[in-house]
Amino acid sequence: MNTPDTRIERMRGRLQAALAPTECVLDDDSARHAGHAGAASGGGHYNLRIVSAQFEGLRLVMRHRLVYDSVHDMMHTEIHALAIIALAPSEVKAGGAQ
Numbered sequence: 001m002n003t004p005d006t007r008i009e010r011m012r013g014r015l016q017a018a019l020a021p022t023e024c025v026l027d028d029d030s031a032r033h034a035g036h037a038g039a040a041s042g043g044g045h046y047n048l049r050i051v052s053a054q055f056e057g058l059r060l061v062m063r064h065r066l067v068y069d070s071v072h073d074m075m076h077t078e079i080h081a082l083a084i085i086a087l088a089p090s091e092v093k094a095g096g097a098q
Contacts, residue, residue: 007044007078011071015050018070022089023051029083043080055088 008026015024030044048067055063063086071079 007074008046011046011074011079014070014074015048015067019050019052019054019066021050021052023049023092025049043076043078045081045083046079047083049085049087051087051089051092053089055086056090057088060086 008028012024012026015021015026025048027047028044029047050067052066054066058066064084067082067084067086068075071082075082
């Protein structure tokens with residue numbers, strides 16, 4: 001059985017393998033969504049802040065696509081919602097918070 005902790009570790013592993021982030025903060029926000037239709041299916045709600053050199057020069061939609069591609073088989077079953085803050089290292093150094 002997949003517990004929320006193992007689900008987060010699997011997500012982190014896939015993000016690490018696909019994007020080699022210098023920062024990857026993934027929080028389970030599912031408890032705040034109890035009773036939500038997505039919670040009934042067992043899919044969790046997560047917040048992600050990720051910094052990767054692969055995001056340099058990419059628009060936000062392409063950054064999100066890279067994140068979703070890395071966890072695509074978990075979407076709609078184990079992951080109901082994923083809020084993403086995706087930054088390039090140059091944006092963090094410049095103090096650019098998204």
